[in-house]
Amino acid sequence: MAIPETQLETWTHVGAAAQSAATYQSIKGVIEHKDAPYSSRRIDSFLQGSYGNDTNVYGADSDVDIVLRTRGLLHYNIDALSGPEKTAFKTAYPTPAEYTLKSFRTDVIAWLDKQYGSDLDTSGKKALRLKANGTRRSSDILLVAPHKKYSRYYSEQDKECIEGVLFITTNGTEIVNYPKQHSENMTRKHQATAEWLKPTVRIFKNMRNRLIRDGKIKSGVAPSYFIEGMLYNVPVSEFGVSYANTVDKCWGWLNSPPDASALMCANGIHPLVRDNSHTSWPIQGYLDFLAETQKLWVQWK
Known part of the structure; x- marks a missing residue:
């Protein structure tokens, strides 16, 4: 027999929304603190995943997925541009940013280790993890930079691109995703x-x-x-x-x-x-x- 409507309706309920929101606000206050060594790197944070998209369920979706972004650097893809467009782009951006995602990760780990101690787990391939503690749910913190995929570029006033975020796994793989979209x-x-x-x-x-x-x-x-x-x-x-x-x-x-x-x-x-x-x-x-x-x-x- 098909699953009864009553069971399906129960499964539609949102899980632990208040606790996840409180967890994010608590961690946000730490990762965006003015005293963090990376605070001058134009940082912001936002939720993604089940809590960010309001599709979390009870029990299994326990991790709060947080993105910490630095706009102090830019990654890009200009493969689709013509020769003149690539020249215009490289004229506007002649040198790579001095600050890197690797440096960002080092700075964030140093700060979070100071704030959370043994609750910080840096062994993950993609994200840093904060273990659950008291009312704080376990959380993943993904460190990213902006990534722009250009389809047109003649100047900063005459361009077309899709903006996403890029993160780098611990084995060096670069992954671009589009959480805002x-x-x-x-x-x-x-x-x-x-x-x-x-x-x-x-x-x-x-x-x-x-x-x-x-x-x-x-x-x-x-x-x-x-x-x-x-x-x-x-x-x-x-x-x-x-x-x-x-x-x-x-x-x-x-x-x-x-x-x-x-x-x-x-x-x-x-x-x-x-x-x-x-x-x-x-x-x-x-x-x-x-x-x-x-x-x-x-x-x-």
Whole structure:
């Protein structure tokens, strides 16, 4: 039998919003403090992930994802520019910034170690982690710089580009992402669906958590970011009436076709499903998640 509407409605509830907001405000006060050694590097911070996009659920989404950005440097991609445009760009930006993300990471670690001591974990490949302590939830702090991908450049007054953020993993891999576009697109789509989208995302995330608990899929196979992206692709017409109807119609649309290779992340820039990409969902992970959630739906007891 299908999962009852009462269970689906329970799964739509937002988890630990007040505590996550308090956690962010507490950490924000520390990482943006005027005495931090990097405070002059034009810094700001913002939430991303489940809490930032209002799709967090109870229990499993315990980490608060915080981005700490320095605008004291700029990364860019000018591959799409013509020869004259590249010359104009390099005239405007003749030398690289002296401050680097590596220096930024060193400064942030020194400051956070002073403030948090053993609660700071620097072993992560992508982000720094603060362990939970008292009412503070465990948090990941991703250190980024602006990244601009140019499609036109003749001067600072005559240019076109997409701005995202770039971070560097501990093994030196550079990854560009677009959290602002992701968040704005999710909000617009949520409004267009008469506010059915985000509760539906929470349902699918709770189904994922049940599948992990029951050993049907492994942790990490279906990241929240990609679940949001998957449902972002579903047309507005498939949402509404009831949660059961919405879930059923979302599956119907995702399985008949479309071609998974045509799906886009919610940022509208990266493909959603691709192998060998740091910013896309591996094909088998996507297929496994769809297959196992459908089994959970039809075999619910």
